[in-house]
Amino acid sequence: MTMRKRICLCLLLVASTAAWSADMPEFHLIIKDHRFEPTQLKVPANTKFKLLVKNADSTPSEFESHEFNREKIVLPNRTISVFIGPLDKGSYKFFDDFHQDTGNGVLIVE
Amino acid sequence: MLGVALLVFREVLEAALIVTIVAAATRGVVGRARFIGGGIGLGVIGAILVALFAGVIEEAVGGSGQELFNACVLLAAVLMIGWHVIWMSSHGRELVQQMQSVGHAVKAGSSSLAMLLAVVALAVLREGSEIVLFLYGMAAGGAGRVDLLLGVPLGLAGGTAVGFALYFGLLRIPMRYFFNATNWMLVVLASGLAATAAGFLIQADLLPAWGNQFWDSSWLLANGSLLGQTLHILTGYEARPAGMQLVFWLATFVILVTGMRLMAARMSAQHKPARTAASVTVTAAHGA
Secondary structure (H helix, E strand, O other): OOHHHHHHHHHHHHHHHHHHHHHOOEEEEEEEOOEEEOOEEEEOOOOOEEEEEEEOOOOOEEEEEOOOOEEEEEOOOOEEEEEEOOOOOEEEEEEEOOOOOOOEEEEEEO | OHHHHHHHHHHHHHHHHHHHHHHHHOOOEOOHHHHHHHHHHHHHHHHHHHHHOHHHHHHHHHHOHHHHHHHHHHHHHHHHHHHHHHHHHHHHHHHHHHHHOOOOOEOOOHHHHHHHHHHHHHHHHHHHHHHHHHHHHHHHOOOOHHHHHHHHHHHHHHHHHHHHHHHHHHOOOOHHHHHHHHHHHHHHHHHHHHHHHHHHHHHOOOOOOOOOOOOOOOOOOOOOOHHHHHHHHHHOOOOOOOHHHHHHHHHHHHHHHHHHHHHHHHHHHHHOOOOOOOOHHHHHHHHO
């Protein structure tokens, strides 16, 4: 494969995943007073989805999960998006790395 | 206070382990302390800048700026470590010989040293920027001054202590295996960093996962545990890796090992045509 073909293929791949994400289900979380709202979020099994996390506090947070392998800093009054899954049925904990004593929640995948 | 100390400890540990491997890999090299110190200094400045511009980074590239930035920093470190280990496989033998004549410091190629300075700087920058954001939030959120004044030094000291412990542990490796060992550690470290970079690109949906949770070994060793985190830094261990992360890990490993072998074979062909030593392993052992 020539270099040009390879680059084209790469772009195609990126473009196809970008187009894909347009009709992906979206779910929302809010961080308020260093707590997640809701603390339990139901999402469908075996489906890739987009999670939007809004930080309503005036201090930075870090949305993190060891169980579904994600970490992203959420600045004050901003919303981040992370793509998650597809996940098997079960419950997956997540937390606010900067406020671990209060910022805890769980994804219920069913 | 304990919360502050723990977060600082975990972030410092990540950077400290990488700095430790670099420090061991440059054992006996002239001016190494200056290079590593310079790398840490640059990293701290970089960390503050990254934290200051976190909002700009975040909003870049359609909200995927944070993931792209992390992936680029990690992949840059992979390239630089790769450069160093391949360079080492052609110069490792001289290095071991020079090290064995006691008191002889080694003059290493400055390009290779500069690469490692950058690796140190990038490691400190990535972890440091999280500490800066966290501490800013703590201070702005009205955390007690005592919490910060005690927690930060405590975490810093703890992370650094583990780094030093690993360093002195590594120094016990016999000299004839030493650079071999540090080179392999660098190869595995680079492979792990590449896998972590792939994780960020999957999170931003810029790469397909190719199997979101390829296996689950969290029952054996969870990423949240201290051992799991340490292994994650040193080797890229994930309890639930994506298939694409495994591809990145293996590709980096194979490319670096092949590069090292080719370079070592070329060097031994140049120096002693009769010798057929093809691997770094053999090369370093011959040098001893």
